[in-house]
Amino acid sequence: MGKNMSVSGFIGIAVMVVTAGYGIALYNSLVSVKHSVSKAWSNIDVLLKQRHDELPKLVATCQQYMKHEQETLEKVMLARSGVSSALGQSNVGALGQAETQMRQGLMNLFAVAEAYPDLKANESFQSLQKRISQLENNIADRREFYNESVNINNVRIEQFPDILIARFFKFIPFELLDFEDAELTDVNVKALFE
Numbered sequence: 001m002g003k004n005m006s007v008s009g010f011i012g013i014a015v016m017v018v019t020a021g022y023g024i025a026l027y028n029s030l031v032s033v034k035h036s037v038s039k040a041w042s043n044i045d046v047l048l049k050q051r052h053d054e055l056p057k058l059v060a061t062c063q064q065y066m067k068h069e070q071e072t073l074e075k076v077m078l079a080r081s082g083v084s085s086a087l088g089q090s091n092v093g094a095l096g097q098a099e100t101q102m103r104q105g106l107m108n109l110f111a112v113a114e115a116y117p118d119l120k121a122n123e124s125f126q127s128l129q130k131r132i133s134q135l136e137n138n139i140a141d142r143r144e145f146y147n148e149s150v151n152i153n154n155v156r157i158e159q160f161p162d163i164l165i166a167r168f169f170k171f172i173p174f175e176l177l178d179f180e181d182a183e184l185t186d187v188n189v190k191a192l193f194e
Contacts, residue, residue: 026165033153037174040146044177047142048087051135055080058128062109065119072112076105092175099139100180106132143177150174 059073066073082098110129113119120126154173157166165171 023165026162027169030156030162030166030169030171033149033156034171037146037149037153040142040149043142044139044146045087047135047139048083051132051139052080052084054128054132054135058109058125058132061122061125061128062113062119065116065122066112069112072105072109076102076109079105092177096178097180099177103136103179106136147176147178150176 055076059077062069062073079098079102083095083102086092086095086098113125113129150173153171156162157171157173
């Protein structure tokens, strides 16, 4: 009888150790996924700040040539302010909307710049246009990585048995960074010159 108690006691302890180990592994995995989202967001944040710093230089360069396009330049700077505000509030939804306006403003600015040969030939403008275009491409890449990280996090915290650990330790879902459909439509260049 003593042997049966010690075997069943050993089995009970072994089951508890395995269960605790599995719970710890799940918790650590969820922490890793959560920090992956934070890292992806930080990558976007850095790129947005770099672009934020380049835009006033671009607008100042354009102002020298585009005397009659102040509204286009003001829209870019207003969108810049919206992106900065959304970032400051860590509001992903507002950032998506502000980014859409920013990208539309930049596309319009670059389209209107086509009508100014002296501006297009300006070395500073060319350099800034190239730099901002590179940043835009990098932001799009990082946005894709961020959304993938968010999706992994959100799926994991809803799956069983991860949901048990996620709810107990209050892991939360993150919001995807989406841009409005307006960004996906082509700019009507003809309308810009009418």
